[in-house]
Amino acid sequence: MERAAYELVTLKGGAHSIRSVEHGETMHIGSGPGQEALELHIRQQRLAERAGEWQGSDPFVIWDIGLGPAGNAITAIEELGTIGTRVEIHSFEIDTAVLEFALRHSKELGYLDGWEGVIGQLLAEGVAFPRPNIQWRLHRGDFSRQTHAAPAPSVIFFDPYSPARNAEMWNLETFSSLWSAVSAPDAPPCTMTNYTRSTSVRVTMLLAGWFVGTGVPTGDKDVTTILSNRLHLLEKPLDQSWLSRVRSSTNASPLRGRNYERGPISPQDYARLKDRPQFA
Ligand SMILES: C[S@@+](CC[C@H](N)C(=O)[O-])C[C@H]1O[C@@H](n2cnc3c(N)ncnc32)[C@H](O)[C@@H]1O
Numbered sequence: 001m002e003r004a005a006y007e008l009v010t011l012k013g014g015a016h017s018i019r020s021v022e023h024g025e026t027m028h029i030g031s032g033p034g035q036e037a038l039e040l041h042i043r044q045q046r047l048a049e050r051a052g053e054w055q056g057s058d059p060f061v062i063w064d065i066g067l068g069p070a071g072n073a074i075t076a077i078e079e080l081g082t083i084g085t086r087v088e089i090h091s092f093e094i095d096t097a098v099l100e101f102a103l104r105h106s107k108e109l110g111y112l113d114g115w116e117g118v119i120g121q122l123l124a125e126g127v128a129f130p131r132p133n134i135q136w137r138l139h140r141g142d143f144s145r146q147t148h149a150a151p152a153p154s155v156i157f158f159d160p161y162s163p164a165r166n167a168e169m170w171n172l173e174t175f176s177s178l179w180s181a182v183s184a185p186d187a188p189p190c191t192m193t194n195y196t197r198s199t200s201v202r203v204t205m206l207l208a209g210w211f212v213g214t215g216v217p218t219g220d221k222d223v224t225t226i227l228s229n230r231l232h233l234l235e236k237p238l239d240q241s242w243l244s245r246v247r248s249s250t251n252a253s254p255l256r257g258r259n260y261e262r263g264p265i266s267p268q269d270y271a272r273l274k275d276r277p278q279f280a
Pocket of ligand 1: 067069070073143159160161169
């Protein structure tokens with residue numbers, strides 16, 4: 001018999017979540033709006049406030065990278081339910097099997113309860129309208145190999161699997177292509193959140209062009225990472241003391257290519273890192 005790709009697991013406290021058997025990783029969603037989605041992505045990026053204040057003539061744009069079972073996307077939709085601003089959510093996903101699995105277990109998972117029709121439409125048609133002011137688009141395929149056909153975002157939820165298991169999503173090429181999406185002179189102020197605290201990943205993000213700071217704690221993580229295309233949007237940018245620790249770290253070489261290999265940073269990469277504007 002073929003082995004199932006996903007399993008329903010019971011978290012401490014009784015809520016259900018999904019485990020990818022192939023990646024050996026459990027997604028941090030429980031019943032109700034996911035705590036991680038709220039703390040790490042939505043509140044930290046002041047999503048409702050920024051979307052509510054949005055004055056642009058175009059919609060306020062969110063990129064949801066690694067849609068998975070849609071915990072972050074649904075939490076964002078619920079958070080934005082009462083604002084009047086037009087919002088576009090662009091979700092990127094290589095394999096929607098996990099969302100289809102979640103849909104079959106929407107009652108146990110809780111947070112999808114009531115959203116089944118919207119998710120069904122998103123899967124079938126690639127676009128859905130969860131609220132009159134919110135358009136939700138699905139971009140299928142390998143994000144790390146695409147040119148991204150979506151307008152420049154103000155907010156990015158960056159949520160692939162971990163670098164050890166999903167290396168192509170954390171390499172210099174992927175963060176550089178993300179940087180091109182937000183670095184045009186007319187691009188809106190943008191922030192991007194994710195759960196990593198890895199030195200080599202932060203070095204990779206900085207070398208790709210991003211400003212990088214320490215993010216809020218969530219779950220069992222004491223710190224995470226937040227990025228921006230504007231230094232002033234970061235409350236705690238990585239500073240000189242972080243930079244001096246990079247030199248002696250055994251896990252600070254930027255991630256290149258599609259294999260996860262770590263090591264100390266080379267003198268050439270360290271020289272480029274030191275020259276990043278955020279350390280001036
Ligand atoms: C941790 S799960 C995402 C959880 C989800 N954000 C949530 O809130 O429920 C990671 C997702 O990233 C997707 N992913 C991994 N590599 C990808 C790639 N190269 N392109 C697009 N999606 C990818 C996986 O298929 C998986 O669904």
